[in-house]
Amino acid sequence: MSASPILITGGAQRLGRHCAEQLVNDGHPVIISYRRERPELEELRERGIVTLQADFASEAGILDFLVRLRAETRSLRAIVHNASDWAPDSTGPEAGATFERLFRIHMLAPYLINLHARELLEACSEPQRDIVHMTDYVVQKGSRKHAAYAASKAGLDNLTLSFAAMYAPDIQVNAIAPALIMLGEGDDETYAEKARAKSVMQKVPGPGVIYQTLRYLLDNRYVTGATLPVDGGRHLR
Numbered sequence: 001m002s003a004s005p006i007l008i009t010g011g012a013q014r015l016g017r018h019c020a021e022q023l024v025n026d027g028h029p030v031i032i033s034y035r036r037e038r039p040e041l042e043e044l045r046e047r048g049i050v051t052l053q054a055d056f057a058s059e060a061g062i063l064d065f066l067v068r069l070r071a072e073t074r075s076l077r078a079i080v081h082n083a084s085d086w087a088p089d090s091t092g093p094e095a096g097a098t099f100e101r102l103f104r105i106h107m108l109a110p111y112l113i114n115l116h117a118r119e120l121l122e123a124c125s126e127p128q129r130d131i132v133h134m135t136d137y138v139v140q141k142g143s144r145k146h147a148a149y150a151a152s153k154a155g156l157d158n159l160t161l162s163f164a165a166m167y168a169p170d171i172q173v174n175a176i177a178p179a180l181i182m183l184g185e186g187d188d189e190t191y192a193e194k195a196r197a198k199s200v201m202q203k204v205p206g207p208g209v210i211y212q213t214l215r216y217l218l219d220n221r222y223v224t225g226a227t228l229p230v231d232g233g234r235h236l237r
């Protein structure tokens with residue numbers, strides 16, 4: 001019987017893409033969701049990665065993705081909720097719309113996908129099934145400029161506890177809480193220096209440290225309801 005695929009939402013770039021490619025290297029079939037079509041997706045498709053378009057900014061978009069996911073596969077080995085919008089807080093009339101959008105992407109999408117895809121995970125014939133929520137170090141301390149983002153990630157962190165309790169012992173549910181793993185395209189050296197100084201490890205490690213953590217969760221059959229920090233010791237500053 002062929003192995004069940006691993007779904008990574010928002011897998012077209014950066015951390016999600018790195019993990020998708022590493023999972024393929026490790027022999028797993030992979031499905032990713034993407035929001036915007038672009039040439040880089042062809043490289044992933046050539047590696048056999050199934051790409052499904054999805055916009056989680058609306059409930060209709062989430063439910064539409066689920067219909068196409070169920071048409072694509074009858075089982076899943078794991079789901080990694082990686083899709084995310086690091087939007088700064090809006091001021092003025094669009095503040096509420098920004099908050100609601102981030103709630104949908106970071107909380108409603110994982111919530112509905114976990115509920116609707118439970119049967120796909122339970123149909124997996126392999127002994128372990130996993131759900132992994134990508135949260136953020138800022139869940140612990142909030143953010144002056146990304147309060148809506150931090151609050152929505154805090155909600156996702158709490159969903160880890162609820163789904164871990166609901167889905168045990170057949171499905172393990174955990175979170176990874178990164179801080180400053182990769183810089184953004186527009187970040188200059190001044191920003192990079194300030195960012196590196198935020199943690200006692202004083203580095204921007206790149207996505208490999210996230211895959212190491214995901215690999216640990218996928219291979220450990222006794223961890224659930226946990227949030228694993230991958231933050232260079234931010235809390236020690």
Ligand SMILES: NC(=O)C1=CN([C@@H]2O[C@H](COP(=O)(O)OP(=O)(O)OC[C@H]3O[C@@H](n4cnc5c(N)ncnc54)[C@H](OP(=O)(O)O)[C@@H]3O)[C@@H](O)[C@H]2O)C=CC1
Pocket residue numbers: 009010011012013014015016034035036037054055056057081082083084085086105134135136137177178179180181182183
């Ligand atoms: N990078 C870092 O240093 C840190 C990352 N994290 C978390 O780790 C995860 C990966 O981070 P990173 O790789 O930087 O993430 P990105 O900012 O690159 O976003 C990942 C993907 O999310 C998708 N996405 C954004 N909005 C939507 C939407 N409305 N519907 C569906 N998909 C959407 C994007 O798709 P598309 O490109 O197709 O539009 C994008 O490719 C995220 O959850 C992030 O919050 C936490 C702390 C630090």
Ligand SMILES: Nc1nc2c(c(=O)[nH]1)N=C([C@H](O)[C@@H](O)CO)CN2
Pocket residue numbers: 083084085086136178179180181182183184195
């Ligand atoms: N969806 C995203 N979330 C976050 C990103 C990102 O690029 N996309 N980046 C960060 C920063 O690296 C932050 O951790 C720096 O302190 C946070 N979340």
